[in-house]
Amino acid sequence: MELIFREAERDDLERIVELIADDAVAARRTGSYGEPHVRGFEAVAASPDNELVVAEYDGEVVGVMQLTFIPGISRNGASRLLVEAVRVARNQRGKGIGRRLMEHAHERGRARGCALAQLTSDKQRPEAHRFYRNLGYEQSHEGFKLPL
């Protein structure tokens, strides 16, 4: 399978927003593509601790995820890899692209010295939970959110 992973470019952004929004849980909160996403993209691109990664299959962007590398004191001074906004295009699911995307995330985390990967998934996504458990993740935590 001709699947490559690369850092997202500005020209990928409209497609990335489309992928993030194409989801029953996220659609209502993603918004339609516009200035706030451009500002978010620029802030991610400017941060040395963040990478926005796309999966490209035969020249088409079919997946996305955001990686954040977080230094810390707990767990014996371990750095963590936080994975957010994981999406695979609806018409490309079931081909193992999500698994390859996550394997790429873990490689990037190890390359940046992270000892632990972590992520949260909405309680409304039981199939995603199965996916992460199948990748070896332990479903050990409760996830909390608060609007500021």
Place this chain on the structure above:
Amino acid sequence: MELIFREAERDDLERIVELIADDAVAARRTGSYGEPHVRGFEAVAASPDNELVVAEYDGEVVGVMQLTFIPGISRNGASRLLVEAVRVARNQRGKGIGRRLMEHAHERGRARGCALAQLTSDKQRPEAHRFYRNLGYEQSHEGFKLPL
């Protein structure tokens, strides 16, 4: 109550590790104070997207938390505040220090333009879950971890 919040300094680190480790869930994985914690502290101090905050009460460090400010594309280009490693000294609990610490976290998040605060808490900590729900957090997600 003479409670102040400030960024942690190198001299606070041994006490911070003690606070993080003084916990049934975290004790076995924090390790005793040493080089890995110093390296973690230096990495946090060097990162523009991370702040290690201590609560000081009558000149003693009685609480700690790590804040990470994360730009992003999802949720209409929102930045997020991630809160990790929240601890209040065992002999200082029940005085509202934890609540004040979290309120300080939210102020810092708003000051950095974050629209959302998020955190995870081990499923073995039901009293912490109640604490976060009482602060207005929605317990909406499952949290997953994988050693890398």
